[in-house]
Amino acid sequence: MDTQQSTALLRALAELPGPLPARGVIQIVIPHTDRFTVVGNHLAQHAGLSTVAVGFAVRIQSLPQGTEIGIKALAARFREGEKLIATALRELEAHGYLRRARTRLPNGRIVTRTVFCNQPTALLRPRVAAQRPAEPQTPPPVQDPAPEPPEPERPAPEPAAPPQAPVLPDVQQEHEHEHEHAPQDHAPFVPHSTAPKPPRPLLPQPRELTAELYRAATALLSDLRRHAPQFTLSENDIRQLAPAVAAWLERDAHPDTIRHALTNDPPKLLRHPAKLLKHRLTVLLPPPLPGADDLTAPTRPRVVVTPFQTCDGCERAFRSPTPGRCRDCRAEHGHTQAAA
Structure with a gap:
């Protein structure tokens, strides 16, 4: 078996186009035909995620819809411990791959469901509905004019009838007749331009904007241009966005995590970086970390019995x-x- 694998490996190396690299890994890519999952390089080469978190993201992405992915369920399926699984899930949740959404069931009960997105940054891109191109209308074929019908014979004049009141036309019938011959307009309904728009969400604010938090927030925003030159901000933009970054830092978000969430996968033509940062700081704000008391089971009150x-x-x-x-x-x- 080893001999066959070695022979097949040498044959695959010989079929690779171009010269082989002198050092580093040599990739032999064989296309999959069944039982495969597409994983983006933004996840496989994520600098802010640990190898364990990337592995569990790939495993969760390969599971079918409706599979339980809680800590207990993953520990029963794989050999990693619950503490390691919980740490990996927290990393995925901090970077937007894992979310917990509250859903109302048909019976009215509200449950919390776990949602996994294979490309969270794509949710921030504006989605434009694809418009179908208008089909070219072909003119009707030209037909020869029909021959004029012969004039009918004039009937003999009838005796004059007594005069009657004039009959008024039925307005409703004429109206229906006009709609019957009017061309049908299939254009979609366009809402009025003066319809009220929903209010824009406000920038998150920290509970207490201390001098240390403000200094760290302004330093992080000023340092963005070192990692992504298109995110060069003015002093006015930094003053407006600093409280929102302070709210992230107040919730124990790591500066590398904030930097990646703000600058990852920007649009090709970024004209207003401050508006994009304002949107991401508002939409991607992580929840506060739970305290030690929140993670413990509630205790029942003790009943004192008189002896x-x-x-x-x-x-x-x-x-x-x-x-x-x-x-x-x-x-x-x-x-x-x-x-x-």
Whole structure:
């Protein structure tokens, strides 16, 4: 078996076009015909994701619709532990590949569903509906004029009828007749230009814009042009966008994660980088990290039960936090002391 594989490998290397590289990996690409999943280089070569996170992203992407991808379900399917799986899922969620969406079921119950997107940056691109080209209209064939019909014979004049009231035409029938012969207009309905537009979402703001947060946010925005020259911002743009970046930093987002979310896969013709950054800072804002108390199961309140005690006077059982006499013995003992 090893000999056959070595022979097949040498034959595949000999069929590669061009000279082989002197160092590095040599790719032998055989097209898949079944059981394959397309994975983009933005995921396979993602600089901000660990190898474990990229591997689980590929595995989740290869699963069919409706497959459970929770931590317990993935741990039962694969050999990695729950802690490693949870860390990988958090990385994918921070970079937009994994989202948790709240959905209302037909019975009215609201559930949280996990959504995986194989290319999250494509969701930010404007989608334009494809328009079908108008079909060329062919003129009707030219026909020879029809011969004129012969004039009908004139009937004999009838006796004059008594005069009657003039009959008015039916307005509704004429209206229907006009619509019947009018050309049909199949143009789509265009809404009025004065229709109210939904308000634009506001830029996220931190709970407390400290001097340290503002300094880190302005430094991150000013440094974007080193990684992507098309994101060269003015001082005014940096002052407007700094609170939104501070909100990301306040939610424990790593600066490399913020930089990748803002500059990854920009449009070819980027005329207004500040508007694109404002949109991404608003739409891709990650949720706050849960605290230690949020990750623990809620505890039931303890019910305090008053214990039973044995009466020192009549040996009868009664409930009391401390030993002593029952209610009847206390009353009788009080009457005795009052009489004495």
